[in-house]
Amino acid sequence: MQKNISLEEAQSLIFDYCPLTEKENNHLADTLDRILAEDIVARENIPPFSRSPYDGFVFRAEDTAGASEANPVTFEVIEEVPAGYTAQNAVSKGQAIKILTGAPIPEGADAVVKFEEVEVQGSKISVSKAFMHGEDIVPAGEDIAVGDLIAAEGTVVTAPLMGLMASLGIAEVLVYKRPKIAIISTGDELRDVTEPLAPGKIRNSNSYTLQGYLRSLGVEPVVMGICKDKKEDVAVLVEEAWKQADLVLTTGGVSVGDYDVIRHAADYLGAETLFWKIEIKPGSPCLAAVKDGKMLIGLSGNPAAAMVTFQLMTVPYIKKMTGRKDYCYRKIEVTLKKDFRKPSPRRRFLRGRMLYENSMVIMESTGEQGNGVLRSMLGCDILAEIPEKSGPVKAGEKLTAYIIE
């Protein structure tokens, strides 16, 4: 077992044990935020035919050579094509077809003029400027051409991607199944929100914060409830959770105290502990153990510390599990809005939100940074890194921030 390792070392240790979720076919309408398990390649052009972007007339551009206000060219209008229909005739020299927006360009025609730019006299129109070949015609495949890669496997399905797949006639989409992740809250002091409090007891918030974060990652949480600080009880519950879920998360009991039983429960189960404790603040107490290909990640009990480790270490793992190719967080340079007065002997992550002020991305603290202050996660969309062995950080200094979801 490794101890006191870096965040990156911890990630690479757990990534080696990252099972990929199974695949399933889903109806297109149910694919928002799901992860593609196949490349989406266009088998059709969009638009499928060249079309008119205007209500107007189509004709042969070459027939307008030399046309001007003083010397307009006259065309005989031979028919009309609304959107959804095709012309009966091809356009020949001196002929035009009335066309509505979105209708296919008739054979022979290669230029479009808007209604408001022509003179209409009965079945004739006159055009008073010269047109180029293809002028104002939307070519077939302008949006997407046959063979284009629209989205690669591992991409999150977004609203425009759903629209594109609909345009391409893709009604069934292969996506990764939502993984199941179990949550166990350890601590003799814990009470569920539905239970009354008693002296020395506190409410279990971690389970609910994690359920929320998991759902927003497209994961199905499996809530295993509260467990006493007893290694045998924790072991039994972890074993049961492994049967029901792809990954088990625990909170609490990963530090050095007499009642910090997660390490002992992992040993009791015969699991291999990959590491214990990482070099960050907050959230240093944490653990990962594996048995028969299943992973247990033990997070700190302190509500803010647990969520920092969850975001930094566990979220990339979960995203990788769900099939996402972009599983690593994005980083951005931010400017600190107010002084952070404490020194940081250890690598520290500050909870904050991004603001855009004076053409700069500003990091505003989300409040008191104590390891139990869950309120600091409210509105928190970035974790800004202060390198180890740093002194206080002044307003205006630049930090690297990790964007969280």
Ligand SMILES: Nc1nc2c(c(=O)[nH]1)N[C@H]1C(S)=C(S)[C@@H](COP(=O)(O)OP(=O)(O)OC[C@H]3O[C@@H](n4cnc5c(N)ncnc54)[C@H](O)[C@@H]3O)O[C@H]1N2
């Ligand atoms: N002697 C030392 N003591 C501690 C150290 C240390 O290095 N040496 N590290 C401290 C740090 S840092 C942290 S963080 C905590 C982490 O402890 P655990 O992860 O073992 O967590 P617990 O002790 O079980 O709980 C900590 C705190 O959080 C409350 N808690 C627990 N579960 C929940 C929950 N589900 N919902 C809400 N709140 C919860 C718990 O009541 C405690 O107050 O250890 C320090 N100690």
Ligand code: MOO
């Ligand atoms: O991990 Mo504790 O949360 O370092 O403060």
